Amino acid sequence: MTEGRLVLAATPLGDVRDASPRLSEALATADVIAAEDTRRLRSLTAALEVSPVGRVVSFYEDVETARLPKLLESLQAGETVLLVTDAGMPSVSDPGFRLVAACVEAEIAVTCLPGPSAVTTALALSGLPCDRFCFEGFAPRKPGERAKWLGSLKDEPRTAVFFESPHRLASTLADAADVLGPERRAAVCRELTKTYEEVKRGNLPDLAAWAAEGVKGEITVVLAGAPPRSVSVEDLVSEVSSRVSAGERLKSAAAEVAEAAGVSKKELYDAVLASRKR
DSSP, X not given: OOOOEEEEEOBOSSOGGGOOHHHHHHHHHOSEEEESOHHHHHHHHHHXXXXXXXXXXXXXXXXXXXXXHHHHHHHHTTOXXXXXXXXXXXXXXXXXXXXXXXXXXXXXXXXXXXXXXXXXXXXXXXXXXXXXXXXXXXXXXXXXXXXXXXXXXXXXXXXXXXXXXXXTHHHHHHHHHHHHOTTOEEEEEESTTSTTOEEEEEEHHHHHHHHHTOOOSOEEEEEOOOOOOOOOHHHHHHHHHHHHHTTOOXXXXXXXXXXXXXXXXXXXXXXHHHHHTO
């Protein structure tokens, strides 16, 4: 029996010309196409002048778990299942993760047709450091959860990328300014690759004021990482001592704290020992 294969395919964010030839071929030949929105799929195939021969099934968040058994059956029967979302890469804040995990568990082959991604596109356009970054998905909707989430980014040194809805953007940016400080910079990327693409860069209060005037479209926010903390070895002694009191070994606690703060491990270790003699 021919082995089945799951194919994850990135789709255009807006401009259909970003579709790869491999995507067109996959849409035309797959045995099954699992689509987040079948209407969007029909629009895409029409624009690409592709006529799928395979079965089309809807595969969005609310039905993802229920659809898994049938899709796994198709794969185990040797069929090729193509997974596409409305835009960008499946599994990245879109349906797909559960199906990929199930395929991995069942030892079914999984491959990917790379292509457009709002995360990396916004990151590249932001003008902020791109050497290290983290993706945070969608910002929490509730104010309390959002404040806690922003607090977790207060000391995050990497550039952070997240999605936000246009009607919550202003409040999220205002909250970010309160939690992270008015000097933190960011970029708001709107309608990437589409007719009205716009990238607004600045500090958080200025961006919040701009967003308060009204923003439309698909939004990706890129947030600058926290500036390096200026700390001395003496400032870190109490942190190491607290961790030792909680049960950690002095050597490992001193090493971890020193590495995170960018100070000498030996100097910090010696400083903790010296503090015990006072």
